[in-house]
Amino acid sequence: MAQKSKNALLRIATKTTQPFHVALAVLVVAAWLTRAGSSASVRGWRALYVGAVATHLGAQIWMTLISGIVLYFSLPRHEFGRVQTVLFPVYYAFNSLVSLLAALAYFRTQCLTRFEHTSWVQLALLLVVFSIEAYVRLVLVRPMLRAKHVKTQMEEAAGGGQEVGSLVLGELAHCPRYLRVLKTFRAYHSSIAMGTMITLGCSFYSTMIIVDSMCH
Incomplete structure (x- = not known):
């Protein structure tokens, strides 16, 4: 590896x-x-902080609202699944790293400025985002992909998976083992989706806090 x-x-x-x-x-x-301008050290940490927040939000918007939707309604379902199998681990590892960098850079900036105009809500948001994304990457992604792999194998054996933008169960609708695997996959996928939406909301709020700091 x-x-x-x-x-x-x-x-x-x-x-x-x-x-x-x-x-x-x-x-x-x-x-x-x-x-x-102000000292290079403070400016550098602020640049890292703002850049990390912006990069994180941009990655979330692209992955959640653009590429995922476009690919799902453009590719056969199993082809889309193979793309997601490659992207999911990288996406959550990257986002958790960037959110951690944002939290560390923000805290370091506040230390250098002696905690003037510190937003503890902002620090909490950044840490919540990091915690959720790290949990998703370390705990949820692997079993979700494992369940998806089993589900895909069963669908291919039954001649399915080529539909675009929909799930057609066909004869598998009467297979108890397939339905259990599908239920497991959907449980993990729904948990990941819920975490993604929470972190997206936190990222939007973090961006608004940066806007407020600019207005001051």
């Missing part, structure tokens, strides 16, 4: 333009930090 991840990172670094995107972002941030 480690070798596979290393090879994937090497391909990204040598076969794609992503390193140039990262270099451009670093260059822009470095140029911004050299501008006159």
Whole structure:
């Protein structure tokens, strides 16, 4: 697994333009930090805090409200499921990491400014988001994908899974084992969806708190 991840990172670094995107972002941030203003340390932590919140919210909106819906109504159900199998672990790992960075950067900023204009609600929101997403990634994603794998195998054996934007049970509607697996999958999926909606609401509220701080 480690070798596979290393090879994937090497391909990204040598076969794609992503390193140039990262270099451009670093260059822009470095140029911004050299501008006159408050200390570079405070500005850097604030940039990390705001950037992390913005990145997190953007990833949530794209994954939840755009790509998921577009792919679900564009691809055969099993093809969509294979995409989600790859994306789900990465998405929740990435989001939990970014939300943790946002919380740490916000707390560090408050330490440097001696907790002037501190919003403890903001800190609580960031920690709640991190906790939920870390729990989803570490506890819920793996059994959900395992149940989905079993469900997919049974559907393929029955000749299903090619419908787009819907679930057609067919003869599996009378299979007790399939119905149990489907119920298990839906239970995990619903729990993950509930956590996703809670964190999305928290992210919107965090953004509004940043807006309020700008207005002051």
